[in-house]
Amino acid sequence: MQRIDRTERQITAIFDGDEHVFPAEDLVDLSLGYALTCHRAQGSEADYVIVALPPSRLPDPSLLYTAVTRARQQAVIVGQPKTMQEALQRPYADERRMVGYSWTSSANSEA
Numbered sequence: 001m002q003r004i005d006r007t008e009r010q011i012t013a014i015f016d017g018d019e020h021v022f023p024a025e026d027l028v029d030l031s032l033g034y035a036l037t038c039h040r041a042q043g044s045e046a047d048y049v050i051v052a053l054p055p056s057r058l059p060d061p062s063l064l065y066t067a068v069t070r071a072r073q074q075a076v077i078v079g080q081p082k083t084m085q086e087a088l089q090r091p092y093a094d095e096r097r098m099v100g101y102s103w104t105s106s107a108n109s110e111a
Contacts, residue, residue, distance in 0.1 A: 002014050038066045039066065041066075042070075049070045050076050051067040051075060053080075053083050054079060055079075055080065059086075059087035059090070060087055060090040060091065060093050064077075064088065
């Protein structure tokens with residue numbers, strides 16, 4: 001949203017670089033919307049989910065799976081196809097995580 005003009009009773013927003021003015025009569029059907037990270041929404045569902053996928057080195061297949069499976073009816077991914085392709089080709093986050101533990105077999109730990 002760019003600005004709210006209480007005198008003129010209108011809202012001005014910018015979409016893809018273009019300015020759009022919404023007069024009061026067009027605002028009757030507006031309702032609040034909320035945004036959550038996909039991890040915050042883990043365990044929750046919504047009928048419709050919009051997944052914002054900006055270019056980043058962070059998204060991986062597990063993040064996309066978590067985001068998309070929050071939707072009961074429809075999930076829409078907004079972003080460049082290349083960004084999704086790169087995310088799906090990355091190793092899963094748990095495979096990249098370095099926690100500093102070393103695993104030993106139970107035979108070695110009993111000695």
